[in-house]
Amino acid sequence: MKKLTDFELDLKIENGKQLIFLQAHIRMVWDFSLTNMVGFGLSIYALHFQFGVVMLHSCRVIGVVSFIRLKTEETGEIKTGGEPVPPETFSPSLSLSPQLFPSAACCPHTLLLDATVLEVLPSPLSLSQHSQEFLVKEYLGFSMIMMWFWDEHKETHDLSNNIQHYDIAIVGGGMVGMALACSLANMPLTKHLNVAIIDSNPALGSRPYFNKEDPPDPRVSTVTPATISFFKDVGAWQYVEQHRRAYFDKMQVWDYTGLGYTRYNAQDINKEVLGCVVENKVLHGSLLSCIENTDFQKTIYPSRLSSMTLPPSPSSLGMDSTSSRTPLSSQKHLAKLELSDGNSLYTKLVVGADGGKSRVRELAGFKTTGWNYSQNAIICTVEHTVENGCAWQRFLPAGPIALLPMGDNFSNIVWTMNPKESTNRKLMNEDEFVKDVNNALDYGYGPHPTSSLFGSGEMFFWPRAGVTLSANDCFEVPPKVVNLASERMVFPLSLRHANDYVSKHVVLIGDAAHTVHPLAGQGVNMGFGDAFALSRVIAEGIAVGSDIGEVTLLKKYEAERKPANIMMMGILDGFQKAYSVDFGPLNILRAAALHGAHFISPLKRSIISYASGEQKLPLFT
Amino acid sequence: MASKLVRHSHLRALSSSISINNHIRSPHFSNPNRAPLSFSYRPFSNASSSSSTAGFQRASSLKDLELAKFASIAETWWDSEGPFKPLHVMNPTRLAFIRSTLCRHFGKDPNSARPFEGLKIVDVGCGGGILSEPLARMGATVTGVDAVEKNIKIACIHADLDPVTSTIEYCCTTAEKLLEEDRKFDAVIALEVIEHVANPAEFCKSLAALTVPDGATIISTINRSMRSYATAIVAAEYLLHWLPKGTHEWSSFLTPEELVLILQRANITVREMAGFVYNPLTGRWSLSDDISVNFIAFGTKNCQ
Ligand SMILES: Cc1cc2nc3c(=O)[nH]c(=O)nc-3n(C[C@H](O)[C@H](O)[C@H](O)COP(=O)(O)OP(=O)(O)OC[C@H]3O[C@@H](n4cnc5c(N)ncnc54)[C@H](O)[C@@H]3O)c2cc1C
Ligand SMILES: C[S@@+](CC[C@H](N)C(=O)[O-])C[C@H]1O[C@@H](n2cnc3c(N)ncnc32)[C@H](O)[C@@H]1O
Numbered sequence: 057m058k059k060l061t062d063f064e065l066d067l068k069i070e071n072g073k074q075l076i077f078l079q080a081h082i083r084m085v086w087d088f089s090l091t092n093m094v095g096f097g098l099s100i101y102a103l104h105f106q107f108g109v110v111m112l113h114s115c116r117v118i119g120v121v122s123f124i125r126l127k128t129e130e131t132g133e134i135k136t137g138g139e140p141v142p143p144e145t146f147s148p149s150l151s152l153s154p155q156l157f158p159s160a161a162c163c164p165h166t167l168l169l170d171a172t173v174l175e176v177l178p179s180p181l182s183l184s185q186h187s188q189e190f191l192v193k194e195y196l197g198f199s200m201i202m203m204w205f206w207d208e209h210k211e212t213h214d215l216s217n218n219i220q221h222y223d224i225a226i227v228g229g230g231m232v233g234m235a236l237a238c239s240l241a242n243m244p245l246t247k248h249l250n251v252a253i254i255d256s257n258p259a260l261g262s263r264p265y266f267n268k269e270d271p272p273d274p275r276v277s278t279v280t281p282a283t284i285s286f287f288k289d290v291g292a293w294q295y296v297e298q299h300r301r302a303y304f305d306k307m308q309v310w311d312y313t314g315l316g317y318t319r320y321n322a323q324d325i326n327k328e329v330l331g332c333v334v335e336n337k338v339l340h341g342s343l344l345s346c347i348e349n350t351d352f353q354k355t356i357y358p359s360r361l362s363s364m365t366l367p368p369s370p371s372s373l374g375m376d377s378t379s380s381r382t383p384l385s386s387q388k389h390l391a392k393l394e395l396s397d398g399n400s401l402y403t404k405l406v407v408g409a410d411g412g413k414s415r416v417r418e419l420a421g422f423k424t425t426g427w428n429y430s431q432n433a434i435i436c437t438v439e440h441t442v443e444n445g446c447a448w449q450r451f452l453p454a455g456p457i458a459l460l461p462m463g464d465n466f467s468n469i470v471w472t473m474n475p476k477e478s479t480n481r482k483l484m485n486e487d488e489f490v491k492d493v494n495n496a497l498d499y500g501y502g503p504h505p506t507s508s509l510f511g512s513g514e515m516f517f518w519p520r521a522g523v524t525l526s527a528n529d530c531f532e533v534p535p536k537v538v539n540l541a542s543e544r545m546v547f548p549l550s551l552r553h554a555n556d557y558v559s560k561h562v563v564l565i566g567d568a569a570h571t572v573h574p575l576a577g578q579g580v581n582m583g584f585g586d587a588f589a590l591s592r593v594i595a596e597g598i599a600v601g602s603d604i605g606e607v608t609l610l611k612k613y614e615a616e617r618k619p620a621n622i623m624m625m626g627i628l629d630g631f632q633k634a635y636s637v638d639f640g641p642l643n644i645l646r647a648a649a650l651h652g653a654h655f656i657s658p659l660k661r662s663i664i665s666y667a668s669g670e671q672k673l674p675l676f677t
Numbered sequence: 678m679a680s681k682l683v684r685h686s687h688l689r690a691l692s693s694s695i696s697i698n699n700h701i702r703s704p705h706f707s708n709p710n711r712a713p714l715s716f717s718y719r720p721f722s723n724a725s726s727s728s729s730t731a732g733f734q735r736a737s738s739l740k741d742l743e744l745a746k747f748a749s750i751a752e753t754w755w756d757s758e759g760p761f762k763p764l765h766v767m768n769p770t771r772l773a774f775i776r777s778t779l780c781r782h783f784g785k786d787p788n789s790a791r792p793f794e795g796l797k798i799v800d801v802g803c804g805g806g807i808l809s810e811p812l813a814r815m816g817a818t819v820t821g822v823d824a825v826e827k828n829i830k831i832a833c834i835h836a837d838l839d840p841v842t843s844t845i846e847y848c849c850t851t852a853e854k855l856l857e858e859d860r861k862f863d864a865v866i867a868l869e870v871i872e873h874v875a876n877p878a879e880f881c882k883s884l885a886a887l888t889v890p891d892g893a894t895i896i897s898t899i900n901r902s903m904r905s906y907a908t909a910i911v912a913a914e915y916l917l918h919w920l921p922k923g924t925h926e927w928s929s930f931l932t933p934e935e936l937v938l939i940l941q942r943a944n945i946t947v948r949e950m951a952g953f954v955y956n957p958l959t960g961r962w963s964l965s966d967d968i969s970v971n972f973i974a975f976g977t978k979n980c981q
Contacts, residue, residue, distance in 0.1 A: 244788040389838035404839075598790050600772035601811025603839065608757055608765060 220355070222252040223604060224594075225393055225403035227361045227416050229255035231277070231336060232566030232583035233409030234343040235286075239591035241352035242290045245598045246591060252401055254357045254393070255410075259340065261358060266299055266338065271541040272462045274435045274469075275336040277580045278447065281327055286588050287342070291349075295342035301334040302463040304447050308532060311451035314503035317531050330447065333460045333468060339580075359395040364406065364419040366391050366561055389605070391561045404605040406562045407590070409583075414568035417554055422564065426552030426571070431455055432478035433549055434471045437462065437542035438493065440535045448534045450497060457496045459534050466541060469493060478546050486540045497534045505531050557618060558610035565590055570621050582621050589616050739851065743873040744825050754805025754831050764807050764869065767953060770962040771868060771973055772811050774951055775895060778975040779864060782893055791816030799862040799887060801852050802870030806832035810842045812866075819845045820862070822855060852883035864893040868973070871898045872930050878939045885943035890980040894945050897953075897973035899930050933968050945976040 224240070226233045237253060240246040253260065279287075287293040307330055310317030322330045347354065367389050390402040408416025417424070431454075438459075444467045448459040455472030462468050471493070473481070481489060492500075552571040557564045566583030590613045597609040753759035776792065779785065785792040794816035800809045803821030805828055813819045813836075823829050829849040836842040848855075852867075865888045867880075874880045881896075888894050931939075937947045952968035955961075 245790050248790050596769075598814075600769045600776060601814035602769065603810070603814070606757075609769075 219392075220252070220401045221250075221390065222355070222401060222403040223249040224405045224407060225252040225254060225391075225401060226407045226409055227254045227393070228408065228410030228414075228566075228568065229253045229257060229260045229356070230409060230411060230566065231340050231343065231580055232587050233407070234340060234347070235290075235584050235587040236407060236409060236565060236591055237352070237354060238290045238292055238343045238346050239286075239588055240594070241347050241350040241354075243591060243595050245595040247350065247352055249353070249594075251352070251354045252357060252403065253354055254359060254361055254395060256358055256360050256396075258358070259337070260344070260356050266341065268300065271439070272300055272437050272466050272468070273335045273337055274437050274542045274545055276333050276435075276460065276462065276468045277336055277339060278331045278333050278460060279339070279584075280331050280581045281329065283581050283584045284329075284332060286584055290346060292342045292346035295345045296334055296338055299335075299338045299342075300463045301332050301338065302445075302461040303329040303332045304445055304461050305329050306446040307449070308446060308534075309449045309451075310505050310531065312453065312501035314505050317505040319531075333447075333462055335462075336580075357395055357397075357399060357401070359397040359399060361393055361410070361415050361419075362396045363394045364391060364416065365394075366420070389603075391605070404561065404603065405594075405610075408562065408564040408568040409566050409587075410568055412550070412552060412567040412571040414564065416562065417564055417568050420559055420562045422557075422559070423555045424552050425555060426550060428548065428550040430475065431472050431549045432475050433547050434469070434473070434478050434481055434544050435547065436469050436540060436544045438467050438469055438490070438537040439539035439541045440465050440467060441538055442535050444535050446532075446534070448497065452496055452501050457493075459497060459537075467535075467537070469537075471496070472549065475548070482544045482546050489544070490537050490540055493537050497537075504533070553622065557614040558607060560607045560610075561605040563590060563610050563613060569617075585620065586613075586617050589613055739824055740873060740875040752827075752831065754807065754828065755835055761805070761807065764804075767962045767971070768807060768811065770953055770964055771897060772808070772815075774964055774973050774975070775812075775866065776815065778895070778949055779893060782975075782977065783863070789816075793817035796863045797861075798864045798866060799855070799860070801865065801867040801884065801887075802873070803832060803847070804828050806836055806842075806845065806847070808866065808868055809845050809847075810836060810839075813842045813845050817864075820855075820860075821845055821847045822850050822852070823847075824849070824851050852880065852887060856883055856886050860887060861889045862887055862892065863889055864895065866895045868895070868897040869899075871896055871936075877931060877936075878942065881939045881943040881945070885940075885945050885978055888945070888978040890978055892978050894940070894976045894978065895973065896936065896940070896976075897971065898936065899971055900932055900969055933972055933974070936974060940974070940976050944979050946979055947974045947976040949975040 226237055229237075233253065233255070237251060240249055240251060284293060287296060305322035305328065307320040308317065309320075320330060322328055390404060391406050392400060392402050393406065394400045406416060406420075408414050408420070410416055443463070443465050444459070444461040447461065450457055452473075454474050454477060457469065457471040460468040460470070471481075481492060484492075498504075550571055554564055554569045557569050565586040567579065569586065570582060572579050572582065593609065593613040593616070594604055596612070597604055597606070602609045750760045754761055757765040777787070779796070780787045780792050783796060785794075785796075792815060793812065796817045798812055798817040798819050800806075800812065800819060800821045803809045803823050806821055809819050809821040809832065821829075821832055823832070826849045829847050832845075832847050836845045836847070865884045867884060871877050871880060884894050884896070933950060937950075940947055950968060951964045951973055952966060953962045953971040953973070954965045954967050955970075
């Protein structure tokens with residue numbers, strides 16, 4: 057919460073039945089002339105109490121100001137009223153017409169605001185009145201919601217003193233947004249940047265803490281070797297290593313027709329592991345811890361982006377403007393962001409890392425191409441009696457089911473199906489669900505692939521050269537699931553790709569630029585690839601003194617990432633299509649494709665090494 | 678024209694074997710609408726008329742027609758898709774050269790975001806400030822000078838958009854005038870200017886005189902080779918329409934050898950040279966050993 061100036065609080069608290077009634081007097085002293093002010097609002101926020109611990113950054117608006125009385129030293133008292141508005145919406149705004157202050161001489165420099173709160177949350181603590189008073193006084197605050205001025209000239213001048221300027225504003229502090237911040241914090245050419253991170257997710261404000269005894273969260277990511285080395289480069293992998301994660305070096309993919317299966321081994325691509333399954337909150341927390349340990353200047357705004365104003369393009373630089381050099385125009389090349397809590401900020405570059413429903417993408421007017429799959433994914437954590445060391449994926453008539461190792465006898469399930477089935481399976485009792493899962497991973501829908509059909513790949517004349525050991529690996533049945541260890545969460549699936557990733561002052565990364573089917577666990581890996589590429593392009597720009605909002609610079613990022621992402625999306629979408637429809641006789645082709653992938657090592661190597669995050673698809677080289 | 682003759686005889690002095698094509702003429706100077714010769718530059722405000730050939734003989738480096746060309750397109754300096762597109766596209770590449778040579782020469786940390794902190798640099802023929810602004814972001818104390826007042830105006834307006842670049846000192850003047858003010862700089866940079874001046878040798882002498890002993894001088898220009906004729910003039914001016922026709926006069930280009938020679942005479946030893954090559958597929962320039970079209974030279978001023 058930014059204070060415009062210091063204010064004094066004088067609180068009176070009455071403990072009613074359930075509510076704390078509060079009256080506050082705030083005296084605000086402005087250090088600049090108010091001649092141009094036309095209105096403002098005020099709201100009261102409180103930090104959330106939980107178990108006697110104050111959760112920082114989870115403050116919420118608990119009441120609004122019922123009326124505001126202005127008192128000026130010069131003109132005496134001017135009284136204006138406010139409208140009661142329910143909490144969580146905007147506070148009343150008071151319009152002061154210019155006529156109130158006919159001349160600068162009588163404009164107020166001191167304002168006395170009398171604020172009365174209409175509604176306060178019931179206290180979660182059964183404490184004495186004294187302790188409650190103490191806590192409320194300690195943790196209540198006021199925030200100015202808006203101020204504006206009718207003189208544009210003045211606006212830029214006065215507000216520039218109060219509105220913060222940043223080099224970069226990252227909208228969305230999810231895994232990808234934090235990966236960008238972390239990468240910027242760790243490169244010599246970018247670590248000096250002044251970065252704002254805008255996200256209302258409370259996890260950003262607290263130190264990550266995970267209990268090792270808890271079963272793993274169902275929201276996990278399969279990170280690729282490329283992502284692991286990115287995390288190592290920025291110094292975040294050491295924090296991941298302190299938590300539960302499961303490396304795997306084997307993967308088995310098969311389908312319900314019993315015609316084909318394929319097994320991948322890390323050694324096929326000369327790697328030690330194929331990937332690692334990590335809970336999203338661990339990845340996110342590790343990036344946060346990594347940033348905390350640098351002296352990176354970041355400011356977290358626990359809010360959401362509501363609007364964005366981009367500066368006009370400088371090619372319209374007119375000669376008519378006077379050439380007198382005033383710093384007033386300096387905001388004109390910055391993007392202005394307005395947040396839902398009333399704060400605003402200026403920045404040279406806005407990074408949209410705000411996920412699949414990106415507000416930045418919408419506000420910047422980027423078009424997207426995509427479709428919904430009319431499929432949902434159920435995700436959950438399950439338990440076995442033994443440890444699972446392999447990633448399993450079986451294609452069923454309605455979509456794939458994946459069983460990913462999570463460590464400590466736990467696995468993660470990502471199961472794609474039609475929306476109706478997903479509702480049923482979310483609601484059915486746990487034992488039945490476990491039975492369904494075991495069925496889906498074993499004999500359900502069709503037989504195990506058999507060795508006699510296994511050789512049929514040859515009739516497609518696949519070259520046999522370069523067959524590796526894993527081709528001879530036998531089909532295996534995944535370990536049985538004995539328990540459901542988390543809630544079942546359901547997500548709709550879609551594919552969406554932004555037609556452009558960049559425009560002047562704006563760039564999209566992660567799901568904001570592309571949302572994919574979670575099939576091969578590529579989603580966040582593509583996002584990490586974006587974050588890494590963007591931070592490198594920014595560093596290259598800084599090395600040669602470029603303006604980091606310049607579109608010619610940002611285009612380099614787009615040129616690097618767009619083809620890679622489109623190719624990955626095409627591969628995943630193709631896979632999804634091939635496996636989500638029951639092609640009847642065409643199943644044989646699908647099986648052949650699996651056989652093909654199983655047999656032709658060079659080709660298979662290409663596919664896995666691409667899926668494991670290596671930059672280019674060697675097929676085309 | 679008097680100013681042309683000066684240059685003509687000068688080049689002949691450098692290399693008598695070069696046949697000079699003096700007939701490449703800018704078509705747009707015959708068009709009265711395209712040649713607003715109303716520009717003025719403060720030091721010579723009495724000589725602002727287009728026909729005052731005598732006035733220009735005095736000011737050694739100025740060439741009126743060349744300046745008029747720049748004045749006529751000044752408003753488009755910062756349009757990265759406009760007439761100055763090649764400069765915008767080339768900028769990161771030439772700045773990479775400047776960064777590496779100056780960091781090495783002045784012992785600056787190449788990993789710093791502002792490696793030029795503490796260096797005084799003058800950008801001679803700064804135009805709209807395409808080079809001056811990045812130099813300022815890299816920490817240098819920058820002075821930008823250009824003979825065309827309109828350019829300086831544009832440069833000021835644009836630099837003021839960012840507090841970091843608003844520190845740049847822009848003046849409508851020439852290298853010679855700066856000398857009279859007894860100004861000295863750690864590094865003197867004149868990119869894509871020498872091919873537009875009346876007397877390259879005199880111009881180099883002025884640049885040298887502005888440089889502190891053991892300071893650096895960096896010059897880039899277009900080579901006078903058949904390939905440069907083909908790429909720079911035919912491609913840039915006629916085919917790609919990057920530059921208005923007549924922006925360049927091939928005959929006034931210097932070869933790398935000539936540049937090294939005139940810099941040597943001005944007491945500057947060229948220590949590094951690189952070429953720029955354009956890849957039409959990626960649309961990017963990169964540094965290379967091929968100096969047959971565009972090249973950049975880094976020299977240091979000898980301490981007497
Ligand atoms: C069922 C399922 C399974 C998946 N499995 C995998 C997998 O195994 N492997 C894998 O790699 N990927 C997987 N993915 C994809 C992966 O989760 C996403 O690609 C990844 O989370 C994208 O990260 P992000 O940071 O771009 O976006 P998000 O994680 O969506 O983060 C966006 C952030 O922006 C914030 N935000 C949104 N709007 C605003 C606003 N207006 N103002 C401020 N902040 C805002 C949000 O609070 C959030 O913190 C899966 C996805 C699904 C649905
Ligand atoms: C091709 S532009 C180069 C601009 C800039 N140096 C760059 O590379 O981005 C040449 C500039 O040199 C200026 N110029 C030409 N002759 C000059 C002279 N004798 N003294 C100063 N400036 C001159 C022109 O006005 C023009 O702006």
